[in-house]
Amino acid sequence: MSYEIPETQWAQVIERAGEQNTYKQIPVQKPGPDEVLINVKYSGVCHTDLHALNGDWPLERKLPLIGGHEGAGVVVAKGDLVTEIQIGDHAGIKWLNGSCLNCSYCEQADESLCAKAALSGYTVDGSFQQYAIAKAAHVARLAKDIPLDGVTPILCAGITVYKGLKESGARPGQTVAIVGAGGGLGSVAQQYAKAMGLRTIAIDGGAEKGKICLEELGSYAYIDFTTSKDVVADVRAATEDGLGPHAVLLLAVSEKPFEQAAAYVRPRGTVVCIGMPAGAFLRAPVFETVVRMINIKGSYVGGRKDTSEAVDFYRRGLIHVPFKTVGLSELQSVYDLMAANKIIGRYVVDTSR
Ligand code: 8ID
Ligand code: ZN
Numbered sequence: 267m268s269y270e271i272p273e274t275q276w277a278q279v280i281e282r283a284g285e286q287n288t289y290k291q292i293p294v295q296k297p298g299p300d301e302v303l304i305n306v307k308y309s310g311v312c313h314t315d316l317h318a319l320n321g322d323w324p325l326e327r328k329l330p331l332i333g334g335h336e337g338a339g340v341v342v343a344k345g346d347l348v349t350e351i352q353i354g355d356h357a358g359i360k361w362l363n364g365s366c367l368n369c370s371y372c373e374q375a376d377e378s379l380c381a382k383a384a385l386s387g388y389t390v391d392g393s394f395q396q397y398a399i400a401k402a403a404h405v406a407r408l409a410k411d412i413p414l415d416g417v418t419p420i421l422c423a424g425i426t427v428y429k430g431l432k433e434s435g436a437r438p439g440q441t442v443a444i445v446g447a448g449g450g451l452g453s454v455a456q457q458y459a460k461a462m463g464l465r466t467i468a469i470d471g472g473a474e475k476g477k478i479c480l481e482e483l484g485s486y487a488y489i490d491f492t493t494s495k496d497v498v499a500d501v502r503a504a505t506e507d508g509l510g511p512h513a514v515l516l517l518a519v520s521e522k523p524f525e526q527a528a529a530y531v532r533p534r535g536t537v538v539c540i541g542m543p544a545g546a547f548l549r550a551p552v553f554e555t556v557v558r559m560i561n562i563k564g565s566y567v568g569g570r571k572d573t574s575e576a577v578d579f580y581r582r583g584l585i586h587v588p589f590k591t592v593g594l595s596e597l598q599s600v601y602d603l604m605a606a607n608k609i610i611g612r613y614v615v616d617t618s619r
Contacts, residue, residue, distance in 0.1 A: 267352075267353050267354045268353060269305070269340075269342040269343070269353065269354075271294055271303070271342055271343060271397065272294060272397075273293060273294060274291045274292065274293055274294065275291065275292065275293075275294050275395055275396040275397050276289065276290070276291060276395070276396055276594060276595075276617070277289075277290065277291075277292045277332050277394060277395035277396070277594075278332065278333065278334075278394040278395070278594060278597045279292065279330050279331070279332055280318075280319055280329065280330060280331045280332075280333065281329070281330045282329060282330070283321055283329060284321070286319070286598055287319070287333070287394075287597055287598060289594070289595050289597070292395070294396075294397045295391075295397070295399055296343070297343055297344060297345045297348075297399050298345050298399075299345035299346050299347040299348075300345055300347045300348060300401055300402055300403070301344070301345050301348070301399050301400065301401055301402060302341045302343070302344045302345070302348060302351055302357065302399070302400060302402045302405060303341070303342050303343035303344070303397055303398075303399055304337065304339045304340065304341055304342070304357055304359060304393075304397070304398050304399075304400060304405070305339045305340045305341075305342045305396065305397055306334075306337040306338070306339040306359065306393045306395065306396060306397065306398050306617050307338060307339045307340070307414045307415070307616070307617060307618070308337070308338055308339070308414050308415040308418050308591070308614050308615065308616055308617065309334045309336055309337040309338070309359075309392075309393040309394055309418055309594075309614065309615050309617065310336030310418035310419045310421065310422065310423070310450070310589070310612050310613070310614050310615075311334075311336075311450075311597065311600045311601075311604070311612065311613045311614070311615060312335065312336055312422045312423065312450060312612075313449070313450065313451075313519055313541075313604060314335065314361070314387075314388075314422070314542075315333040315334060315335070315387060315392075315394075315601075316601050316604050316605065317542065317544065318331065318333050318387060318388050319333065319601065320544070322542075322544035322545075323542065323544070325388070326389075327388050327389065328388070328389055328390065328391070331387070331388070331391065331392075332387065332391035332392055332393075332394050332395050332398075333387040333388075333392050333394050334359075334386065334387045334392035334393035334394035334395070334398075334615075335359060335360055335361040335363075335385070335386035335387040335388075335392050335393060335421070335422050336358075336359075336360070336393065336418040336419060336420075336421040336422045336423070336612075336614075337358065337359035337386075337392065337393025337394075337398055337418065337421070338356070338357075338358045338359075338406075338408060338414040338415075338417050338418050338421065339356070339357070339358075339359075339398075339414060339617075340354065340355070340356055340357075341353055341354065341355045341356075341357050341405075342397070344402065345402070347402075348402040350402065351402050351405070351407070355407070355408075356407075356408040356409070356410055356412065356414065357400075357405040357406060357407060357408055358405060358406030358407075358408055358417065358418075358420075358421040358577075359386050359392065359393045359398055359400045359405060359406075359421065360386065360404070360405075360406055360421045360422060360425060360567070360573060361385055361386055361387075361388075361422050361567050362377055362378060362383055362384075362385065362386075362404055362567060362569070363383075363384040363385060363386040363389075363390050363392075363400050363401060363404060364383070364384040364390075364400065364401030364403070364404050365377040365380035365382060365383040365384070365401075365404065366380050366381075366382040366383075367403060369381065369382070375569045375570060375571045376569060377404070377569040377570065378566045378567045378568065378569060379566070384401070386398075386400065394594060394597060394615065394617075395617070396594075396617045396618075403570075404570065406420075406421055406573050406574070406577055407574065407577075408577065409581060411581070412577070412580070412581055415589070415591060415614050415616070416580075416587065416589065417577070417580055418589075418612070418614050419450060419454060419587040419589060419611075419612040419614070420454070420576055420577055420580045420585065420587070421573075422567065423450045423451045423453075423454045423587075423612065424454050424458070424576045424577075424579070424580060424585065424587075425567055425568040425572050425573050425576045426451060426540060426565070426566075426567050426568060427451050427452075427454055427455035427458055427515065427517070427540070428458045428568065428572060428575065428576040428579065429565055429567065429568035429572045429576075430455070430515050430538045430540050430565040431455070431458055431459055431462060431464070431513075431515065432572075433536075433538055433563065433565040434512075434513035434514075434515065434536050434538045435513065435536055435561075436459075436464050436512050436513040436536070437463075437464075437512075438462065438463030438464065439463060439464075439465070440464060440465070440511075440512040440513070441464070441465045441466070441467060441505055441511040441512055441513075442459050442464050442465070442466050442467075442511055442512065442513045442514065442515060443466070443467045443469060443501055443511040443513070443514045443515070443527070443530070443531075444456055444459070444466050444467070444468050444469065444485070444515050444517065445469045445470075445514060445515065445516050445517055445518050445523045445527065445541075446469070446470060446516070446517035446518035446519070446523075446541055447466075447468030447469055447470045447475065447479050447483070447485065447488075447517075448468070448470035448471075448472070448474075448475030448476075448478065448479060448610050448611075449470070449517060449518075449519075449607075449609065449610075449611075450609070450611060450612045451517040451540065451541070452468070452470065452515075452517045453478075453479075453483055453587060453588055453610070453611045453612070454585055454587055455515055455517060456468060456479060456483040456484050456485050457483060457484055457584065457585045457586065457587075458576075458579060458584075458585065459484070460484040461579055461584040461585070465486055466484065466485040466486070467485060467486070467487045467488075467489065467501060467504045467505070467511060468480070468483070468485035468487070468488045468489070469488075469489045469491055469497070469501065469518075469523070470488075470490070470491065470518075471490055471491050471492040471607065472490065472492065473490070474610065475488075475610055476488040476490055478588065478610055478611075482586075482588065483588075487504040489501055489504065491523070497523075497526050497530070498526055498529045498530045501526075501530040502530050505532070509532040509533070510530045510531050510532040510535065511530070511531060511532060511535065512531075512532060512535050512536070513531065513535055513536045513537070513538065514527040514530070514531050514535070514536070514537045514538065515538050515540060516537065516538065516539050516540055516541050517540050517541045518541050518543070519541050519542075519543045519607075520543050520546075521543050521546035521547070524539060524541075524543075524546060524548055524549075525548075525549050525550070528550035528551075528554070528555060528560050528562060529550075529554070531560060533558040533559055533560075534558075534559045534560075534561075535558075535560060535561070536560075536561040536562075536563065537560065537561065537562045537563070538563055538564070538565050539562070539563065539564045539565070540564075540565050540566075548562065550562060587611055587612055588610060588611030588612070589611050589612040589613065589614050590611075590612075590613050590614070591613075591614045591615070591616050592613060592614075592615060592616070593615065593616055593618075593619035594615045594616065594617045594618075594619065595619060596615070597615055600613040600615070
């Protein structure tokens with residue numbers, strides 16, 4: 267099988283720091299020996315892409331840069347060393363575009379900690395273009411019965427929250443608070459949690475997000491941080507014994523909830539930090555952290571094994587991500603909604619328009 271690959275393609279390019287994306291035609295690149303070229307059909311828009319655009323983090327990005335790290339499409343070319351993936355296979359581009367596969371972290375399938383990891387849409391060009399390159403060893407392998415639009419949010423949001431839930435140590439039957447529940451990561455987190463036998467308390471702002479969390483995403487309680495007079499008391503009260511949830515997944519893009527979580531998680535509970543608001547710090551009282559034996563930790567995307575497991579949950583019909591599709595040319599309108607916290611679930615861009 268072979269595909270006709272054009273010389274040029276449409277892409278959203280961040281040319282310089284402080285500028286918005288430019289939608290323009292650029293050359294299609296050729297894959298290196300251990301890489302594949304993917305004809306990206308759809309790409310989810312993660313809040314990380316907005317952080318990259320705004321230069322929010324103390325981590326240098328490539329410039330000019332093509333963002334995007336939830337891309338799903340068809341492999342149309344491959345390097346000489348690639349034997350496990352065939353032209354025509356479906357594959358996904360994720361945040362971890364590649365890693366050294368040689369360090370002690372890579373050896374243990376903990377690739378997100380590899381010091382040489384290449385990051386899609388950040389240190390290498392990502393999936394907001396029609397043809398994108400990724401290391402063959404790292405692409406998500408997608409069976410052909412998996413819809414290429416619906417799977418995109420799994421490629422970052424899904425992998426990340428699935429890994430975060432594992433890192434939380436929460437066991438079936440226990441309760442996890444999902445903070446930022448109405449957003450991209452939050453909406454899938456509730457469903458992975460449910461599929462893993464966990465109960466969830468959703469925390470976000472506004473009645474519309476609450477309705478979806480309770481009626482469609484599987485949470486048994488919703489706390490609206492914009493109207494609650496005491497979020498800590500309300501979260502504790504939402505648990506059967508009033509002691510608070512066993513774990514907290516912090517997915518919000520603001521600092522305040524990172525401070526509240528250590529106060530409402532139950533003794534010996536675990537707070538997992540995943541959202542990365544610009545310039546934010548963790549603050550928890552030492553005394554209570556000690557005498558309540560609170561565990562506060564970070565969790566960063568997931569490796570190849572987490573990826574295949576997270577995709578398998580989706581393929582089995584356990585995860586229904588609410589998403590809306592717009593053209594790649596309309597990417598900025600998605601960022602505008604995201605900056606105003608008006609997105610429920612994910613926006614997915616269609617690279618054909
Ligand atoms: O590997 C990682 N750790 C990783 C992977 C992927 C994404 C981390 N992230 C980070 C992103 O960079 C971003 O900082 O996770 C964060 C969430 O990404 P997202 O889900 O793509 O963002 P979103 O769709 O905008 O959702 C954020 C939600 O947080 C709510 C908002 O209303 C929105 O629904 N929120 C905010 I802002 N403040 C809140 C608060 N105080 C809150 N929800 C509850 N309480
Ligand atoms: Zn992401």
